[in-house]
Amino acid sequence: MELTAKNVDKMFEESNVDNGxxxxxxxxxxxxxxxxxxxxxxxxxxxLQNLPEKFQEKSGGGMTFLNACMDKKGNQWGEQIHVAKLxxxxxxxxxxxxxxxxxxxxxxxxxxxxxGVKD
Numbered sequence: 001m002e003l004t005a006k007n008v009d010k011m012f013e014e015s016n017v018d019n020g021x022x023x024x025x026x027x028x029x030x031x032x033x034x035x036x037x038x039x040x041x042x043x044x045x046x047x048l049q050n051l052p053e054k055f056q057e058k059s060g061g062g063m064t065f066l067n068a069c070m071d072k073k074g075n076q077w078g079e080q081i082h083v084a085k086l087x088x089x090x091x092x093x094x095x096x097x098x099x100x101x102x103x104x105x106x107x108x109x110x111x112x113x114x115x116g117v118k119d
Contacts, residue, residue, distance in 0.1 A: 001043035003050035005078030012085040015039045048117045062099035062116030
């Protein structure tokens with residue numbers, strides 16, 4: 001699946017669980033819930049593999065969130081909101097990992113996480 005803002009938005013919206021589907025006792029404004037059956041993991045993996053080589057576990061090990069709006073060909077595929085959605089989907093499925101603990105993000109450029117894509 002091509003890495004585009006439209007494809008990321010579509011996967012995010014289709015798999016995002018409506019708040020009405022979750023018991024109110026478990027809703028936390030800092031969390032996003034997905035229906036794992038609605039995420040096409042192969043399509044997601046394909047999109048993640050279209051990020052620059054520096055994001056790939058074996059070839060770069062991870063890079064700043066700020067650089068993830070470019071694809072591996074150097075084309076801008078979306079904005080930071082789309083990167084956030086892609087990263088959330090990747091973390092939820094175990095395809096994406098943070099390079100450093102959250103406590104260290106404040107010392108990184110822009111105060112945002114570095115993340116990598118598992119091979």
